[in-house]
Amino acid sequence: MRRATPLVPVVAALLVLTACGSEQSGTRQGGAGEAAGPASGAPVTDPPVDGVRITSVTIPSPSPSPKRSYSVQAERLPGDSGISAAYEVTNGGTEALTYEILFHFTTDSGASMANREVTVRDVRPGATARGTVELGVLQRGASAVTRVKVGRVTKVPAAEAPPAPGDCPEGGVRVTVDDGDAAMGLRVVGLHLENCGTSPYSLDGYPELTLLDDGLKPVDGVTVVHGSGGISTGTRFDEPPRPLTLKPGEKAVSGLMWRNTTQFGEPVNVPYVRVRAKAGAAPVTVTPHLDLGTTGKLAVRAWAPAPEETDRKMPRT
Secondary structure, eight states, X not given: XXXXXXXXXXXXXXXXXXXXXXXXXXXXXXXXXXXXXXXXXXXOOSOOBTTEEEEEEEEEOOOSOHHHXXXXXXXXXXXXXOOEEEEEEEOXXXXXXXXXXXXXXXXXXXXXXXXXXXXXXXXXXXOEEXXXXXXXXXXXXXXXXXXXXXXXXXXXXXXXXXOOTTOOOTTSEXXXXXXXXXXXXXXXXXXXXXXXXXXXEEEOSXXXXXXXXXXXXXXXXXXXXXXXXXXOSSSGGGSOOOOEEEOTTOEEEEEEEEEOOOOSSOOOEEOEEEEXXXXXXXXXXXXXXXXXXXXXXXXXXXXXXXXXXXXXSOOOX
């Protein structure tokens, strides 16, 4: 039988710029740091980061025999590494929060072999959510994973969090943000709206945006412009707004565009954007992590019918 050995975590913050993985509901994976060391079930005493900490790491030891290994692997997907990390998320604030946490699975030297991103929803003030993040299948040829680190932690008011996949908010409209696109310093992030309700939904113009810092406070010094604002030509950002009525199941798309050029002045980073599909609509806070450089300008595109899947990416210059 393959034996799973829990390892003592050593908490260390790590900023990570890319993410991939899957979302779960309820409690989630991992902690705000790094876990590794000799076999032990001792609790972590290091302080968490943003309320998140890893409590233990499980890395299966080498199988003593093919026969005994098979008895464990039969319960896993083919190639599943069996590596996982237990985590806790504690909300020390005054309102319910939804967390997005990026975990880094690394070697002893700190080289990242895989990332996993999870969402912890509706953590009440003073409450602690617990769960496990699993590495799953490790890419062929990757070095041995011995540590798990927490990279980026973002948290938004639970009432403003984008809905879980398959869920439809009370207002019948689902608003989400994609991973974006980049070319030669130009950055584009898509905003997507779906009428998941039972009644038609009308749009006319641009989404209303509020740029927020790490403390969810409004960001100063950035001008939000309708259309391209001269940031780039040949994009769909200068298409004029027109009235739309989405039937149930239909979708619309908008977008954010900027250049992350850095010249004189302090660069501006905007981790959060509060989006209202139109005046009076319920707010949704998304996390596109806008690195605006020193340009001080963000362009927004008018709502338009969502194109076919093959045409969804906006043109780049």
